[in-house]
Amino acid sequence: MTTGRRLVKYALGYKKIIVAALFMLTISVVTDLAGPFIAKNIIDQHILGIESTWYETKEGKKAVKFNGKYYIREKYHTSNQEIGKPIRILQVNSTFVFVDQKLKFDGKRSLKGEKLTIQKGNNKAEYQVEILTGSELLAFYQPEIPSIFQLLALYFGLLVLSAIFQYGERFFLKKSANRIIQKMREDVFGQIQRLPIQYFDTFPAGKVVARITNDTEAIRELYVTVLATFFTSAIYITGIYAALFILNVKLAAICLLLLPILYAWTIIYRKYAAKYNRVIRSRNSDINAMINESIQGMSIIQAFSRERDTKEEFGKLNQEHFHYQNKLLSLNSLTSHNLVGILRNLVFVAFIWYFGAQALLPANVISLGVLYAFVDYINRLFQPVQGIVNQLANLEQALVAGERVFKLMDEPGEDVSNVRTDRFKGNVKFDHVSFGYKEGEYVLKSIDFEATHGETIALVGHTGSGKSSIMNLLFRFYDVQKGQITIDGKDIKTIPRQTIRNHMGIVLQDPYLFTGTIASNVSLNDPSISRETVEKALRDVGADKVFRNLEHGFDEPVIEKGSTLSSGQRQLISFARALAFNPAILILDEATSSIDTETEALIQEAMDVLKKGRTTFIIAHRLSTIRNADQILVLDRGVIVEKGNHEELMASKGKYYQMYQLQQGSSELAG
Structure with missing residues (x-):
């Protein structure tokens, strides 16, 4: 399954919230896009509508008195109203005039005194007119004012409605995004609990932290900002194109050329952005890992004067991160304002060319309201286009981050088992066990011993002899490659790891x-x-x-x-x-090696109580602490070379005897 599909799958877990947000978004877009249509109606039907035909009539509703007579617009005339001769109100430059007759034709207007000349091609007509004063003109506008206020109130109401639904849409989208990221982080953290210990041997903690925090935060931006912008932009663009087709099919068709250009650019952009983002996210993880490692080992760095070398190593990682950030910045700079600015200018050139050509044709007079609506919609068209282009960078970051998160989640792990069993007796048997951290390189070879309930087993040997590896296998941090480990006669591979560990304790x-x-x-x-x-x-x-x-x-x-x-x-x-x-089985891994003599005395007293009724494994370098062990296993290069209690091993005068004598000699010299 692709990264995109998996991100969608997470989103579908909260589809009700997202559907509610998209419904609100649709309402918000529709109410917002109704604005230019209302403005067009106000301009064409009410402000410029005064130039339509008027008729002489009797006093009545929406009738205007002028020079002792009443006139009504053709629009407001009803079938039961008596009407007389037609008249016109015309605008010539900034002057409005009253024409007491019907026009033969309309065209280019000019006014000289009270004489109006209209010319259309070779045709010319002259009319005697009256110039309207401000109060007379206002009287002719009076019937329009209630309708204008109603439309303005409608426009304001739609803006308020749009704002309310826009708030709801953003609230629900961000809520769903936060829910998705909360779920994803829980899943990633849960996956970490499922991963075997060997995974963390090769994968630094800082990189794991980066997956849970930085990468999931980038994905959060996908749901909160990127998808919200894409959904909003898609609905806005659809609505604007629908409005443009209603206004003018030809120009709307020309504007459709934007879509393939935008799609082609998206393909080109993603090709390079994905490459840069992968390196950026990877270096970001490396930086986190190095910072984490440096903090953990700061005492060693300072003790051995490695500050400058560590800083230089960090600087190389930081420089590479900076280099690819700059590459991505250059790519983004080429896209956002530059690309959209070019497209905007091309559309406006096409718009001016088309409307200019139409205006030259006498039969195709274009209203000012249509012109206003077109300009408004074209300006609005580039807002979502700009939004989409600007979010391409965040989209790529989120997809790369998602790829990294899902790679971690796809690592083979094991579910934490809730199975509980009766307390183990603690009979442990290693039956010819061989194990290696790397394939073919065994660190334990044919380990064979048995520990019964209540016994104390001591493991001794030089560093690297395999003592800790035996404990790792017993805890099932790793599984054996050869042989078998049993507890109370059951192969531990058949028992869930968590079930085994519920009956085991460890002191490191x-x-x-x-x-x-x-x-x-x-x-x-x-x-x-x-x-x-x-x-x-x-x-x-x-x-x-x-x-x-x-x-x-x-x-x-x-x-x-x-x-x-x-x-x-x-x-x-x-x-x-x-x-x-x-626990039924207790492991003490060098538990007393770093403790002062006074504290060790306290612990030795407690250990007698602690070991009662338990099978205890002790890994110790200080052989004086294990003299009372029931069995002592001496390991050398992954092989048990001696086995027995303290007295038996001392009597055999083998490797254990040499180690004990060496330590006793060192103690005497120190004393």
Whole structure:
């Protein structure tokens, strides 16, 4: 499905609001476009209508008294009214005259004294006339004034109605756009929750953030501004062409040439704009990613004096972004006012040529009202054309942004399962498991061990030996390529990831804390975990001794990542979190490596409580912390090279013995 169709599909979810907005838009356009027709009627029928034929009559409604006699316009004459000879009121330059007879023909007028001369080709006629004073002329206009005021009131009423419906149309369109973007952002964020961990290994967080914020905001502009402009312009153009065809078919047909020109330009524009916008959006994501990475690693950048190099790297990205922005700017500058200005001038040239030619033909006298209406409609025609051309840039930005958002949403993921099972016993078995982050490059090779309920399993080995990879597989952050992992005899591939994780807890070397409070970081706002459970978990790990001096106690605010807390305090919160969720399987990943001796003593006391009734996996570099483990697995380059408890491994005097002796020697030297 194309990006355009998918964007339309999102819009159809709120079609009732959009249809209501388009209905209001149609009413608004119709009422607005009625204006020139009303103005034409006022000019031709009432202001210039005074030059139509009048008849001598008796005193009555809409009859005008002049020189002791009454006259009525042919338009207002009724069949039961007696009429006499016809007369005419004519305008010669700025003077109005009274002609006491019917004209033989009309043509070019000239006035000398009270003698009117009318010439049409070789024909010439002269009439004796009376020049009308201002008050006499006003008397002849009196029958028109009520109708003029009625039409003006109608015109004003239509403008008010148009404004009301225009407000409603914009309100509903923007409301639907906000709803669509709200839904889209929720879908994108939901998709992020579905994506496997390996996706984020290769896709920077800043780029993901750009998809959710910048790209969806560009799409919002599509629904709020672009589509609103396109819908409005389409209805306006349709209405204006309908009005032009009513007024004059030939000129309206000439104006139709605008449409293929506009369509051709749109095709050309989109060809280049799409290319530029893709680069711009991509560089924008790269810039976001780099800013995010720089903020996260600012301490390292400053510690190693990498500020200048980082700035130069950012400058290259920014320069490329600027370069393509300028290309797009040049393209837009060629289109908007320049293109529309040329088209406007061409249409007005055609208009002047056509009406000039028509005016030369005596049989085709064009009224001033028609002329006014045409000029008004042609001017109005270019407003929506200008709107369409100006929004082409936003349209392309939105389509490119939509393409990027939908690419993220098309990534294979897995729905978060709501399936809940009884608490695991915690019997874990790795059956000849092999795994690699890259195809064909195994970091774990034929890992084979078994952990029974309540046992503590320690994983030791040098960096890169595969300790964390085993935990990643157990959590199903990744799936094995060979072999099988079972929990309580069930292959974990057959159990939904979320179901497995509901019975597992993890404490990382560098625990992640969220913005909130100490208590909310323990419960993670899970409604199933009560305040009492939170406080008990904190007390059990000894956190009450550490946090008792804080002003707000367990409700002390925590900013992003808990940067105002010490590493020991963060670790205690992480331990309390694991305890509060009461997992069947507990993983401690270097959990005590960055903690001071005093805090470690507190945690060691709590760990005995924490491990009861649970299968516990400990990844540790400090071998002194795992002496009481039921099993110790020694890993080297992805292979288990030794297995047993502390006493057995020390007795065998293998790799574990060497590591332990080395650490003990280092401790003695440090002492």
